[in-house]
Amino acid sequence: MRVRVKDPGMDLKDRIPWFREVSRRKRWLVGVSGGADSVALLHLMVEAGFRDGVVCHLDHGLRGRASAEDAKFVRRMAMGLGLECEVGRVDVAARMVARQESMETAARHARHRFFVECGKKHRCYRVVLAHHADDQAETVLWNLLRGSHGLKGMSLVQPLVVENGEKLEIHRPLLDLRHDELVGWLKDRRCRWREDGSNRQPVAIRNRLRNEVFPLLDEISGRDAAMALVRGAADHDEMREVEAWAVGQANALDPQGRLHLPVLRELPPALQRAVVAWFLQRSGVLGPDRCLLGRALELLDPEASPAVNLPGGGWLRRRSGRLSIEGRSGT
Amino acid sequence: MRVRVKDPGMDLKDRIPWFREVSRRKRWLVGVSGGADSVALLHLMVEAGFRDGVVCHLDHGLRGRASAEDAKFVRRMAMGLGLECEVGRVDVAARMVARQESMETAARHARHRFFVECGKKHRCYRVVLAHHADDQAETVLWNLLRGSHGLKGMSLVQPLVVENGEKLEIHRPLLDLRHDELVGWLKDRRCRWREDGSNRQPVAIRNRLRNEVFPLLDEISGRDAAMALVRGAADHDEMREVEAWAVGQANALDPQGRLHLPVLRELPPALQRAVVAWFLQRSGVLGPDRCLLGRALELLDPEASPAVNLPGGGWLRRRSGRLSIEGRSGT
Secondary structure (H helix, E strand, O other), X not given: OOXXXXXXXXXXXHHOOHHHHOOOOXXXXXXXXOOHHHHHHHHXXXXXXXXXXEEEEEEOOOOOHHHHHHHHHHHHHHHHOOOEEEEEEOOHHHHHHHHOOOHHXXXXXXXXXXHHHHHHHHOOOEEEOOOOHHXXXXXXXXXHHOOXXXXXXXXXXXXXXXXXXXXXXXEOOOOOOOHHHHHXXXXXXXXXXXOOOOOOOOOHHHHHHHHHHHHHHHHHHOOOHHHHHHHHHHHHHHHHHHHHHHHHHXXXXXXXXXXXXXXXXXXXXXXXXXXXXXXXXXXXXXXXXXXXXXXXXXXXXXXXXXXXXXXOOOXXXXXXXXXXXXXXXXX | OOOOOOOOOOOHHHHOOHHHHOOOOOOEEEEOOOOHHHHHHHHHHXXXXXXXXXXXXXXXXXXXXXXXXXXXXXHHHHHHOOOEEEEEEOOHHHHHHHHOOOHHHHHHHHHHHHHHHXXXXXOOOEEEOOOOHHHHHHHHHHHHHHOOOOOOOOOOEEEEEOHHHOEEEEEOOOOOOOHHHHHHHHHHOOOOOOOOOOOOOOXXXXXXXXXXXXXXXXXXXXXXXXXXXXXXXXXXHHHHHHHHHHHHHHOOEOOOOOEEHHHHHHOOHHHHHHHHHHHHHHOOOOOOOHHHHHHHHHOXXXXXXXXXXXXXXXXXXXXXXXXXXXXXXXX
């Protein structure tokens, strides 16, 4: 993939606004697989003056002997940098079977579990991860193909509730940097890393997006397709923020928490849809699709049928100029 | 490209909501190249009860003898359907040279010019075109790669100002249907069409997106990538509508048409950006990019430098708690 280095004279760490926005004096957990990306993240943080990092390495039990070498490498690197280090081990394959999860999901849940354990020990629930622009572009494209209806990527800061209700805050300061830039930076400094860290078990689809789709798009367009998607995702995030503000501003809830139809009818159609989508979501209807939203919006017509069945049970009902959700467990 | 037919029992024309939303008794200009898509559009309109269509065919002068055959074919088809027919001819190649336009741009401008002429003659400036879901998906992907920062496609209804200030309204009722569905529909009815109508001069990039990228994405994802993009574009359109409403609601203009900083500062950052983008656009700054917007937003800080240069001349200046545009010709 062609990489345009923005300003070769500019140090990589000056291109990471997150470094200026968060406190360097606080403690941070840092997820380190031993691969180039997370090794670069760790060195960048140390160079930028983060003193109280805790290196967290999880052996996924998927790579046999190489796993033990990864763990040894990470432990030694942390020691060299004067940082604490936690190494955990899970059997992701067993978890996949036991919980009927995909490998990607099982590995992600296991990592979150591990970070929570590290958090308890070190009294810090902020985790920094090394996802970069290529990861982001793949995520955006994959979400789009799976039907996310927009350019939805990973967030710079993501609050997360893990099983048992424990909380983590994931930070991803490298989302605007390319993998090749991180590797180049490590090479310039003669830093070592492990090829194929256990933290990233690339799925077949991701590999194909990376190795086939993006190079083809770059070649056809003569542009950097990954960065186009990364910028698109940033814009999409901002449009969602504006949408959330608009939904609040529309002020369509009555004091009983029902949607007030006379208010709703005065809004432009796109905002009606956004308000109804938000209303369904807060009542636990996961990601209402265009089809359900279309039927729900038909309820605005006083002549139309007064109720729409909801996936997962219950219905959205029009009664006395209000929309409310009925017959749903938990409401 | 794999096509999922939504409901095989449902007639194609019942899947075109536009047919129910516009008046069938009005006159409509219909752009017909003679290729499958526009022939299907014309037959669908006639079947749906549109009586007063004017078939408009432009020979782009790019296909030699085949062009004359196309025109003859279209004229005969219109006659068979009892519709009026206008055939025009331009030399797109000459126009490309004279105006330094790409072939796609030159051809599009020539078509618009031709539709305006037809409009004058028939007193109707509404043109129906046969762009379908595959065209839309290619447009969305191409815009994204070129940096549109979102899933921007063609609109169902597009008001257009042509050279000399003349107005057209372009309608695209087939945007949700696949090319293969249109061809299947024509075959079922034993309708004839011309392979490779002159109206669509596919550009190399479009061809490669169609023939290489979409089949690869379909294969990797096991889904219909084109429809994912088409749906994404529809959602993007709606988010833009909500954004426009939010910008109006933010009410950040003072009576002199300047941006009122105390109001702007109270808004969430994503909406500040949207308001400033809108303010620059209405002052003629074309598609302000993230970089310019970032610098413009720095003006909110009373300690920062009070002016930002604008592309095309002039600057955005902070003065007495307001932002205004100065030194720009025409403002």
